[in-house]
Amino acid sequence: MENTLQCVFGWKSRHNEAHGRSPALGGKVLHPERAFHGRSGYTMSLTNSDPDKTARFPVFDWPSIEVPAVRFPLERHRAEVEAAERRARELAKAAFAAHPHDIACFIAEPVQGKGGDNHMRPEFLRYPHAGDNARGLGLMCAFDAPDPRSRDTVVTRVREEHKVLLLPSGERSVRVRPALTVMEEELGLALRALEFGPSTMPSAVS
Incomplete structure (x- = not known):
């Protein structure tokens, strides 16, 4: 840059x-x-x-x-x-x-x-003119929590209970930025770490 x-x-x-x-x-x-x-x-x-x-x-x-x-x-x-x-x-x-x-x-x-x-x-x-260069988005996914406190609770619990690191971003977002060499098994571990049941959900997450 x-x-x-x-x-x-x-x-x-x-x-x-x-x-x-x-x-x-x-x-x-x-x-x-x-x-x-x-x-x-x-x-x-x-x-x-x-x-x-x-x-x-x-x-x-x-x-x-x-x-x-x-x-x-x-x-x-x-x-x-x-x-x-x-x-x-x-x-x-x-x-x-x-x-x-x-x-x-x-x-x-x-x-x-x-x-x-x-x-x-x-x-x-593209407004007002189409750009000449394209930029790749890489591998990233994210979701929003209803409020900052819920987001921070999710990040902390997933780290402490499942040893999965999530990145807080903005006021209430969580983003995941794995390496491009990530394996399917590793993705599965991360997804399972985010599967909160009704009795263990820290707060409603959208």
């Missing part, structure tokens, strides 16, 4: 200079809220999933937009998802208007993990 941003900043600076604008412009990155792209220099300014991750470090004042995350089942929530996408586009337009020629790129995760199990529709990510 660091090298990618350096390339983009360099290109934007030269592009501005070639068009008679200040080469000092082009140092901002537009990104969705609840993002996480790493713990190195530039990526800290793209991280807003948890205030603790950046509380002790200086970050750039880069513009962000609302995350128009899909709510499932999409057929039932399509209207609100499309409304969220419209709001996000308006915020993006406002950011470009507020920082003319100073936004070098837009960085987005098709599926956010660290900031919660937030999926964005391809229709939104």
